[in-house]
Amino acid sequence: MAAESFLKYVDKKYGHEAYDGDQYGGAGGKDGSGLPQNNPGNFMFATGIECSYPTIDKGKTRRDLLKECHHYDRWEEDLGLVKEMGLKVLRYGLPYYAIHIAENKFDWTFADKVMNEMKRLEITPILDLMHFGVPDWIGNFQNAELPIHFANYAAAVAKRYPWVKYYTPVNEIYVTAKMSAKEGVWNEQLKSDRAFVTALKNVTAASILATHQIAAHRPDCVIVQSESAEYIHEAYLQKSPEIVIANKIRFLALDLLYANHPDADIYMYLMDNGMTRKEYEWFMAGEPPGYQVTGNDYYGRNEKIRLKNGETMIAPDVWGWYLITKEYYNRYKKPVMHTETNVFNKEEAPSWLWKQWLNILRMREDGTPVLGFTWYSLIDQVDWDIGLSKKVGTINECGLFNMNRKPNPVAGAYKMLLEEFGQITIVPYGEMLEITDRPASLKVEV
Template sequence: MTAGFLEQLQKRYGNHQYPGDRQGGAAGATGQGEPSTRPGNFMFATGIECSYPTIDHGKTRRDELEECHHYQRWQKDLQLVKDLGLNVLRYGLPYHRIHLDAGRYDWSFADEVMQEMQRLEITPILDLMHFGVPDWLGNFQNPDLPIHFADYCAAVADRYPWVRYYTPVNEIYVTAKASAKNGVWNEQLKSDRAFVTAMKHIVAASILGTQSLAQRRPDLVVVQSESAEYIHEACSVQSQEVKLLNKLRFLSLDLLYAFPPDADVCMYLLDNGLTRAEYDWFMAGEPPGYQVMGNDYYGRNEKILLPDGTMCQGEDVFGWYQITREYYNRYRKPVMHTETNVLDAEKASCWLWKQWVNVLRMRQDGVPVLGFNWYSLIDQIDWDIELAEKKGTVNPCGLYDLERNPRPVAQAYRDLLKEFGQMTIVPHGEMFEVTSQPARLKIEV
């Protein structure tokens, strides 16, 4: 009887040591190992908390870079990023300190930090507006904001032409809501009209700023960071108010991506100050550059409205996967998990892995998730009360504490990177390395 093919292979090669592999082709890479600097590598990142809204009706500036000692320890912080094995950093330049007046800038701090990032080969996702504006611009009710912000974006791109990745405005919806609807920051107003005014000014600023960036960097990648929110109403009769709120969470991205809002949202906008001409301007088309829809998810983003009118936290009823899937189905943009943490250091490691499993499941279901970011590198101050008062409470949500000592979640992130750090942005992405070609409108087939 003729020997089987396995016996023939053994005779020829011995113990099956023949050319090739059985792990997917080429060198048989599994995706394990610290992230590489190859352009097709999945974007594992952290961020440095940089919020700077005002409270006390403009009298007090909450500058997290100052309160968390980054201005003094920025070199150490950047080195910690590399020590973790990361090459990507969401980083916010202090807009309120740099833009001194129309056409006047102070680059002294920014130049030092950006030069060190280049030396360390850190790829920044540069955040240009994070919950606040310079004192001379007042607040988000100022209609001059979009023009001045576009000038600032142009100045940044001219000064740092090597930067490709930007978040022009962080969490537009949260910025407008906290400043003009909930009365916590900046203008501290509490009206629908003020909310709509802030929303249209901030989105317009993001659009004009993106245009300024793309004129100088045609291959621009915009990683929009927006809060992934949802309210579950635990009532037998669903209220129109909550139905509208669950639609308004899309408003910033609807205006940014020229996605026509539902009729009730349009009526709400027109009733509260958005003109038809302004609406048509937003719907003309989305901004230039490659657009990535970043979704931020904290357990407190998801809430349950109880029959007595109180709210309780609803983390993981839907979770990042379900909520972000809604956003993806609406806009069909590549996705990044742009922010997450938990305010309890003992739960942080488990939370990290839960969020990562969400990312893996999303990718398995065919949604292009390009990156993941634990936010932030260092503990934060007073985010348990959304910076509403200057109490100085340390929120132990960082990979490192304020003394720059690692928390357990830092080791958990290292373990995650060791297991997944060299996976590609898209499966088989090594065949299609990211190029420096100018961005083009996407072809839909």
């Protein structure tokens, strides 16, 4: 004779229709779909406004992508497009070179307008304070006074906009130093290891001191470091010292930033090229304040294959964002974010978007905390196919929207992604960390 089922008594007390499984035993179930909301535990889906402003032609020409992409004239429309996409987070760079007009003197005319509108629209900025350039009066990244001047600027920004919590003090420190002082393309346009090390230590120190100033005004600040996730693969047996060093140097900015001792050969490289023991010890004394996030920017062109004959070719997705970022996570053990990606072919962009997203899902399955994803940028860019080295005016069709503010195919793909995944939490069960009077909702593990 079969044993009585407990459901007989459950049904008798509660009624079959009113009770299904654990309805009264926990949070109401939800799958995490729907456009993003402002819940603090939710994954951050973002885009960005391209805002690079290095100088070229030995300082005579300023490349200002906010101007060249018409953002100064159409900023209200651009912020409206962010809202239209259903996005809540925006990587946004104020034009440092134009705001900090002299020591302790600032022009907030444009910044106040756009920041006030962002606040009104409830868009959360990840505020980028330096993006590949400095004011003319500072000169370039060889200036040892840069860290002090930049820290003053960061303090002024944090004081003026106290509602801002997320910051990228310096965008891509490594790329800034490499393009300006090792490859001779921007700003000081030098081509030496010594100039590179000088730029790297000045810019990293600027980021550290700026973070201290931000934290003084906003102790709970979240610092999203944005670094280029790069790798050169050697397709031959005998590894070259040059490439071995190059693949280690890509970590240098974050090593100095996070007080992580680099390998002995990189330490000797620093000492051979102008870093003093005292400077090194200053960097290694400890990490800067704030909640630190390691943001990795990954473009297919970031990976290259070097052949025996010296030829180098672009090789997208040999490792991809997942494997390269895993190196950074294993090295620094900090939450990660996919802070930039795009392709220059608008027809290929939707496929690239989904590939990056699947990399993120794989990273989450490993238990690595991934805070967010960014399609960079909102609007098509100009001359990034040649690294802004010349003012040609070629439009790079990599934005969610074109220069006329009409959607590219990737906008539809991103909207579909947002509608499916937009309310997932950063980590499974992340909603239990929220203190709220809203009804509880337990989201599935994605």
